[in-house]
Amino acid sequence: MSSSDSAVDVSTLCESESNFGGCEKGYDLTLTDKVIAATGPNAHPRLAEIMPSLVRHLHDFAREVNLTVDEWTVAIDLINACGRMSDDKRNETQLLCDILGLETLVDEITAKQVADASATGATTPSAILGPFYRHDAPLLPNGSSIVKALDPSVPWYETAVADSALVTGRVLSSASPTEPIRNAIIDVWHSAPNGLYEQQDPDQPDMNLRGRFKTDDEGRFSFYCLRPAAYPIPDDGPAGQFLAMLDRHPYRPGHIHFVVSGPEHRTLTTQIFDDRDEYIQKDSVFAVKDELIVSFVPREGDPNAKWLLEYDFVLDSIA
Numbered sequence: 001m002s003s004s005d006s007a008v009d010v011s012t013l014c015e016s017e018s019n020f021g022g023c024e025k026g027y028d029l030t031l032t033d034k035v036i037a038a039t040g041p042n043a044h045p046r047l048a049e050i051m052p053s054l055v056r057h058l059h060d061f062a063r064e065v066n067l068t069v070d071e072w073t074v075a076i077d078l079i080n081a082c083g084r085m086s087d088d089k090r091n092e093t094q095l096l097c098d099i100l101g102l103e104t105l106v107d108e109i110t111a112k113q114v115a116d117a118s119a120t121g122a123t124t125p126s127a128i129l130g131p132f133y134r135h136d137a138p139l140l141p142n143g144s145s146i147v148k149a150l151d152p153s154v155p156w157y158e159t160a161v162a163d164s165a166l167v168t169g170r171v172l173s174s175a176s177p178t179e180p181i182r183n184a185i186i187d188v189w190h191s192a193p194n195g196l197y198e199q200q201d202p203d204q205p206d207m208n209l210r211g212r213f214k215t216d217d218e219g220r221f222s223f224y225c226l227r228p229a230a231y232p233i234p235d236d237g238p239a240g241q242f243l244a245m246l247d248r249h250p251y252r253p254g255h256i257h258f259v260v261s262g263p264e265h266r267t268l269t270t271q272i273f274d275d276r277d278e279y280i281q282k283d284s285v286f287a288v289k290d291e292l293i294v295s296f297v298p299r300e301g302d303p304n305a306k307w308l309l310e311y312d313f314v315l316d317s318i319a
């Protein structure tokens with residue numbers, strides 16, 4: 001294609017494209033097409049597919065809001081600060097995406113692709129993994145507790161006793177809603193009543209409030225844990241400053257994380273959300289889905305639990 005072939009008639013663009021008043025404002029709309037046309041024939045195929053859209057949205061955004069050099073510099077500084085703060089223990093750039101709903105959105109898009117490709121029935125919805133997952137949580141027998149070394153010297157002891165809970169259920173196959181999956185693994189983790197995961201809190205034992213459980217022949221699992229408490233996402237860095245500039249709170253509603261895997265089934269990453277939580281409709285990272293909101297019920301006669309939750313997971317069959 002010659003350069004004259006790729007030249008853009010601005011008057012046509014003004015009539016035919018939504019460009020947020022770019023024409024009326026007198027901006028040079030050919031810039032966007034020149035940037036898109038600069039991609040070479042040997043570009044990575046997926047990049048060649050998606051970059052025109054990204055460039056168009058970025059340019060339209062900048063024209064729509066009349067973005068100035070000073071404002072763009074602030075945004076660059078924010079992204080650079082996120083990068084500087086990130087390491088193998090903390091991913092500030094991911095946190096920035098989280099507060100913009102982007103991790104939840106890409107999780108939804110990915111889940112939809114999987115569901116559209118699946119020939120079987122409905123599955124438990126997914127939710128974001130979040131930054132506090134640890135591999136190799138201890139494999140524990142069903143009916144045991146993930147609460148470690150809880151005694152009256154722990155500052156949140158009384159809350160932990162009042163919120164002690166038994167969680168039990170089955171792992172089922174989407175191939176048939178009644179077909180249990182035996183030998184599925186439920187990998188579970190949640191924060192302590194002080195709002196901290198064990199790796200954030202030097203006063204908690206290693207692997208506290210984490211465990212893995214294997215389902216029995218009926219696909220059943222059970223473990224003791226705590227009703228989860230709301231907690232703030234880490235807000236002492238640039239993502240937190242950005243939240244404050246937006247006059248937003250950093251809290252997530254109390255939730256329990258799960259990665260559930262089973263033979264010949266797609267692994268499910270999800271969270272369940274406690275319906276008592278005041279932040280249930282205002283999660284700072286937008287991960288709550290109605291199907292994942294649960295109700296704990298009082299439990300009588302169990303010295304280890306004041307609450308009970310029964311919850312079944314349905315995994316996508318890929319057999």
Ligand code: BEZ
Nearest residue numbers: 095098130131132233285
């Ligand atoms: C979490 O659930 O642990 C989490 C998710 C996103 C950002 C920060 C924390």
Ligand code: FE
Nearest residue numbers: 130132255257
């Ligand atoms: Fe979490």
